[in-house]
Amino acid sequence: MAGVGLIALAAPVAASAATATVVVGGGDMKAGIMLTANYPAVTTIHQGDKVRFVFAGFHTVTFLGKGAKLPSLVTLLGPVPAANDAAGQPFWWAGRRGVGLDPRGLIPSGGTAVRRGRTVNTGFPHTPKPVTLSFPETGTFVFRCVQHPLMRGVIRVVPKEAAITPLNAQMGAGMARQRADIVAAKKKVARATAMLARKGATVDVGYGDRTFDAESMLPRTVTVGAGTTVTFRFPDAQETHTVTFGPDALIDGFVKAFEAAGPGVSAPPEVLYASDAPGAMPVVYTGTNHGNGFLNSGIAGAAPAPSPKTWRVTFTTPGSYTYVCIIHGRMMSGTIVVTA
Ligand SMILES: [Cu+2]
Known part of the structure; x- marks a missing residue:
């Protein structure tokens, strides 16, 4: 041997x-x-x-x-074309630049x-x-x-x-x-989620530090009384996300369009930009906004995201509202439950 x-x-x-x-x-x-x-x-x-x-x-x-x-x-990219919402009203972002x-x-x-x-x-x-x-x-x-x-x-x-x-x-x-690192990341997310749950009416859209990104809504479900303003924060330093409410078919169409975007092809402007002109903060959500319940934060988070890192929405109507990050798809979704 x-x-x-x-x-x-x-x-x-x-x-x-x-x-x-x-x-x-x-x-x-x-x-x-x-x-x-x-x-x-x-x-x-x-x-x-x-x-x-x-x-x-x-x-x-x-x-x-x-x-x-x-x-x-x-x-x-070049300017995006004008478009109307489901109620026939023009979106505010016509002529803004696309992002591809x-x-x-x-x-x-x-x-x-x-x-x-x-x-x-x-x-x-x-x-x-x-x-x-x-x-x-x-x-x-x-x-x-x-x-x-x-x-x-x-x-x-x-x-x-x-x-x-x-x-x-x-x-x-x-x-x-x-x-x-996976074990440590899960602990950090659990700790942050518990803190946000205690705080109430606040959602972190994605979360992370140098070593990880949590592609989830923290907490996933938030329950508030009608008339409450919920603050959505985009704290992620390396990733961008959206908070997008609307009917399933509309959301799934945006997710598909986003996945299909290639070099030189802009992300859909309905996703890229907030559904409501900047300055309107908090936005009031009734569940029937823009004719079909569409409401979108626009892309926010790491630069050069066009939307600010804080988005505030007042929920006026009891119901259960699911929202999705169009960039990361259905795996990154959350629900706001509004009680009477
Ligand atoms: Cu995301």
């Missing part, structure tokens, strides 16, 4: 290129927890090795060249070899397949995410003869860290 060990030791170090794995994001979809970190956060490889980036969530791996700015995921996806953030660029001072962007694939990049030069290479500006990861590339922690041990530590 000792002989086998000696043969293994005598084998040349890093005879062939190894491939490390980095999990980009992750989380607990059911709980609406999306991690905005890389696992492991720092991976050390030998010069000439490769890294396979496995996407768990909507992220990019973007290495920025000298002086390059992180590309934006969205960009301003920015091909500079979206489309892969820079090839698959990461070198000092050069930009390599995996882009934002619609079906996120793993991407393998090679590292022909030594150095410390920081990567970021176009969608989550606070998200960072590091690949340290050391000379072939340097001793490193085995790749599977690095990966194991990364996965343990990921599990711990």
Whole structure:
């Protein structure tokens, strides 16, 4: 047995290129927890090795060249056309600018070899397949995410003869860290939700810090008496959301249109902008606004969202009103129950 060990030791170090794995994001979809970190956060490889980036969530791996700015995921487009609501009244936002996806953030660029001072962007694939990049030069290479500006990861590339922690041990530590981050995120969300429930008449539309986004309404159900004003806050530093009331068919149509938007195609202006002109705050909701019960905060949260980070709505009519974030779909919905 000792002989086998000696043969293994005598084998040349890093005879062939190894491939490390980095999990980009992750989380607990059911709980609406999306991690905005890389696992492991720092991976050390030998010069000439490769890294396979496995996407768990909507992220990019973007290495920025000298002086390059992180590309934006969205960009301003030309003016949106006028439109009427279901009651035949014109919406206020005609002529405002549309917002679409920015091909500079979206489309892969820079090839698959990461070198000092050069930009390599995996882009934002619609079906996120793993991407393998090679590292022909030594150095410390920081990567970021176009969608989550606070998200960072590091690949340290050391000379072939340097001793490193085995790749599977690095990966194991990364996965343990990921599990711990999910547990910690759930605790933070539970704590914030309990605090908001005690406060009453306040909803946090999404929640998170540097390490995660909670794509949920905190709390999911709020019960208030008729005439109460509910404050919707958009505290998320990395994500944008909407609060959108209306009939199911209308909501589902907006969600579909939003998913279908590509480079140069604006998000539907009915979603992008608030349903009611800025300045009308609080907005009064009767359940029949705009002819069909439509009421929308507009996109709010991280820049360049067009709506403010606080939206106030007075509920006048008893009933149960479900609302959805059009960007994240039905998984991110909430209900306001208005009692007499
Ligand atoms: Cu959302």
